[in-house]
Amino acid sequence: MAAITMKNIVKQYGDGFPAVNDVSLDVRDGEFMILVGPSGCGKSTLLRMIVGLEDITSGEMRIGEKVVNTVAPRRRNLSMVFQNYALYPHLTVYENIAFPLRLAKRSDEEVRRRVTETAKLLELTEHLERKPANLSGGQRQRVAMGRAIVRQADAFLFDEPLSNLDAKLRGQMRTEISRLQRRLGVTTVYVTHDQTEAMTLGDRVAVLRKGILQQVGSPRELYEQPVNLFVAGFIGSPSMNFLPASVDGTFLETPIGRFDLRDERKASAVGDRDVVLVGVRPEDFEDASLVSEDKRAAGALVRVHVDVTEWLGNEQYAYVPYEAPRELADQLRELSRELDSDQMRTQAVVSLDASSLITAGDEAELWINTSRLHIFDPATGENLTRDEARVTELADHATRVREAQRRAQRPDAPAD
Ligand SMILES: Nc1ncnc2c1ncn2[C@@H]1O[C@H](COP(=O)(O)OP(=O)(O)OP(=O)(O)O)[C@@H](O)[C@H]1O
């Protein structure tokens, strides 16, 4: 097992295009690190540089203590699982899993022992003599995983390993991978598009945009304390709403209404900017008629025109269109395009309690939990209201979560 340390890593392809641009990232020994970002942001390129399938243009890549920039892939002792895990159709499950050990010319005795152990871990024992064609999608995926873990590599690298599976199977495999990783305690870097995978699997998540690393932190930190507009919009589904606003003391003038921010710290973070973008997550709105007096007084109330509602049983969404000033509207559309959401109009997406009776066409009163709102600089995208004390608290919490999960999977492991 080993840490993976990337220092100022750059990858320029033949045409000079910087697919990965000055990325520095430390993956700790035993850590589960997620790489996310829109299509083309450089996730696979970065992963392939770790494994050695792609040359590094500049920067330093270490595995453990060793600089591996020019070390051949075979000698890096890493295991990679691709999106299109190709199993050998003519070999049995047993021989598919055994393949890397056969390549390494291990003894039959060792092969038997390791394959048996791995198959047990992945619940493949009764399928060992079958051929891949006769297995279900999930079983095949587990065989591919088996082939990756049988080798006792220093780290596992996954490039969207579950994207070929249907939703139900993805869910099952996700839990499986999580359990396996905690159990084995092997350093893992995992690329995904899937919000749920990113939030549930990772000890930490690294967000890339156009080859540039934006933020690395625990899933909670990214969700609660994003450093900029991009991370705020990328993490969370549906996305955070960004409302243009002018600031007047502690009051915010937004297209959905004027309200009191009730927070000196946040108000002063605005400085002398005339216009800012206010970020409110869908769940930080509520049907005001369902909110207690105390909470109403602690937040803000706005009257809005609701365009569409979607009732989903456990919650419901309401859409609130608004007019934004021209340049900001263009900027917001551009951001939403980059986030792959492609919203055609400026509208707020609001999550309401399922019991709310607000209906399309209504003038509704909504409550906003102002304690959770963020303020962004529209020019740089920087989050002006990130709370450093809370960031430290969340980092401590993330460490405790990781320890607890590790103990649950490996009760006999020595304490650190
Ligand atoms: N062999 C190549 N030659 C030239 N450019 C490449 C090559 N491979 C990738 N690129 C470019 O590098 C950028 C990053 O590609 P990469 O495959 O790493 O993205 P990604 O984040 O994995 O995207 P996706 O989510 O679509 O898999 C893209 O703009 C892509 O066009």
Ligand SMILES: [Mg+2]
């Ligand atoms: Mg990719």
